[in-house]
Amino acid sequence: MSLTVVNPATEEPIAELEQAGVEEADDAVARAKAAYPAWRAVSPADRARLLRRVATLVEENGEELARIESQNVGKPISGARGEIGMVAQVFHFYAGAVDKHGGETIPVAGGVAATFREPLGVVGLIVPWNFPANIASWKLGPALACGNTVVLKPAELTPLSAVRLGELCLEAGIPEGVVNVVVGKGSVVGQRLIEHPDVAKIAFTGSTEVGRIVMQGAAGTIKRVTLELGGKSANVVFEDADLEKAAAAAPYAVFDNAGQDCCARSRVLVQRSVYDRFLDLLVDATRGVQVGDPLDDATEMGPLVSAAHRETVASFVEGEPAFRGDIPDGPGYWYPCTLVEATNDDRVAREEVFGPVAAVIPFEDEADAIRLSNDTPYGLSGSIWTRNGARALRVARATDAGVLSVNANTSVRVQTPFGGFKQSGFGRELGLHALEGYSEVKSVFISTEG
Numbered sequence: 001m002s003l004t005v006v007n008p009a010t011e012e013p014i015a016e017l018e019q020a021g022v023e024e025a026d027d028a029v030a031r032a033k034a035a036y037p038a039w040r041a042v043s044p045a046d047r048a049r050l051l052r053r054v055a056t057l058v059e060e061n062g063e064e065l066a067r068i069e070s071q072n073v074g075k076p077i078s079g080a081r082g083e084i085g086m087v088a089q090v091f092h093f094y095a096g097a098v099d100k101h102g103g104e105t106i107p108v109a110g111g112v113a114a115t116f117r118e119p120l121g122v123v124g125l126i127v128p129w130n131f132p133a134n135i136a137s138w139k140l141g142p143a144l145a146c147g148n149t150v151v152l153k154p155a156e157l158t159p160l161s162a163v164r165l166g167e168l169c170l171e172a173g174i175p176e177g178v179v180n181v182v183v184g185k186g187s188v189v190g191q192r193l194i195e196h197p198d199v200a201k202i203a204f205t206g207s208t209e210v211g212r213i214v215m216q217g218a219a220g221t222i223k224r225v226t227l228e229l230g231g232k233s234a235n236v237v238f239e240d241a242d243l244e245k246a247a248a249a250a251p252y253a254v255f256d257n258a259g260q261d262c263c264a265r266s267r268v269l270v271q272r273s274v275y276d277r278f279l280d281l282l283v284d285a286t287r288g289v290q291v292g293d294p295l296d297d298a299t300e301m302g303p304l305v306s307a308a309h310r311e312t313v314a315s316f317v318e319g320e321p322a323f324r325g326d327i328p329d330g331p332g333y334w335y336p337c338t339l340v341e342a343t344n345d346d347r348v349a350r351e352e353v354f355g356p357v358a359a360v361i362p363f364e365d366e367a368d369a370i371r372l373s374n375d376t377p378y379g380l381s382g383s384i385w386t387r388n389g390a391r392a393l394r395v396a397r398a399t400d401a402g403v404l405s406v407n408a409n410t411s412v413r414v415q416t417p418f419g420g421f422k423q424s425g426f427g428r429e430l431g432l433h434a435l436e437g438y439s440e441v442k443s444v445f446i447s448t449e450g
């Protein structure tokens with residue numbers, strides 16, 4: 001059965017791909033299994049050289065990859081360029097990490113105990129549609145660095161950059177069978193990978209709902225899983241913050257990638273004493289977000305990924321919002337930047353909207369800010385805006401989330417661990433921490449007696 005890939009900005013088909021089924025998924029796992037012994041035996045220096053070559057090829061083909069990503073997801077080309085730049089950085093980083101992920105020697109009686117980091121075998125990588133190449137690289141880099149072989153399953157809506165990345169891995173000289181890209185439905189190919197006895201681990205990024213399916217399915221074979229799931233993060237603005245700076249940044253914390261971002265700070269918590277003033281500043285800043293053709297360099301927000309997703313996003317906005325932006329006429333799955341005044345109990349503040357809709361919520365004091373920020377089933381990221389350094393650290397430490405920033409919006413850096421608390425999942429991607437998720441610790445004791 002073929003799959004038609006659509007450009008969300010034009011609603012026009014841009015590619016037609018063959019969709020894999022269970023049989024093709026099994027073939028891919030068999031290829032990865034066959035390639036594993038030789039790949040695991042490649043010397044660290046050679047494995048690093050191959051990963052570095054992938055990084056260089058991504059850089060050399062960066063504009064093509066950015067255009068693929070922009071046209072497939074509807075994301076602004078400037079953002080897509082940044083994401084592809086990060087893909088290259090990720091491969092450079094894990095190339096450098098290959099020969100630095102060692103074990104330890106442990107003092108014990110009667111001999112020497114040493115630990116080794118062993119690869120897992122075949123790893124299934126299941127990724128979502130919002131940052132397709134980027135999130136694929138967060139898994140490919142550490143998985144390959146540790147000596148695993150992989151089967152990568154991109155989301156049905158956005159398979160194009162994953163297919164191209166697979167080609168570049170081959171072009172870089174990574175042996176056939178080490179990286180396998182299988183385009184197919186989550187409920188078919190994804191499900192098969194979860195249950196396959198020859199897959200040692202599933203590294204999953206996607207919704208909390210499918211994360212539960214992954215955990216349940218993995219139980220049958222005691223598969224390792226890491227889960228990067230949804231979020232409902234807070235942007236906490238205290239009265240002592242630089243309000244102009246916080247308001248200028250806040251729109252990009254939620255409308256970036258049209259809000260289709262697990263780290264979106266979609267709850268804007270504002271201290272009541274500055275609430276009215278901040279809301280005015282926020283409305284002004286949001287009015288300035290450039291919405292339009294994703295291939296235009298000046299565009300800051302494109303359309304949503306699909307018509308069905310737009311319907312879901314629209315269902316969160318009831319009544320007259322505090323602000324609704326403009327959208328282009330004509331085709332495309334557009335949805336305007338929207339600010340809604342809410343309480344933390346409203347649906348718009350409890351569920352992940354995954355669209356350009358921010359809930360603005362007042363709080364009284366520091367304790368109230370922490371309480372509201374943590375009053376969510378999720379725990380992925382968040383921001384704290386204050387000029388008081390001690391308060392920034394207190395609130396960051398008290399927030400149940402994996403990735404926080406102070407007086408900034410960013411969550412993702414190649415060098416630092418990324419992942420969630422609570423129902424945002426477990427396991428860490430990026431940084432050296434990610435290597436833990438793609439290796440087993442082995443302890444070996446060598447007797448020195450007699």
Ligand code: NAD
Pocket residue numbers: 126127128129130131135153154155156184185186187188189190191194205206207208209210211213214227228229230231261262263352354380420424425
């Ligand atoms: P999704 O859960 O619908 O799909 C993610 C992937 O899982 C896709 O490849 C899909 O085909 C596959 N899948 C679906 N059903 C499956 C099944 N039964 N078995 C196996 N695989 C299956 O998520 P999405 O709509 O593509 O992406 C949006 C979600 O991803 C949001 O909730 C967002 O917060 C989350 N996300 C999280 C992070 C993070 O790092 N925490 C990053 C990006 C996106």
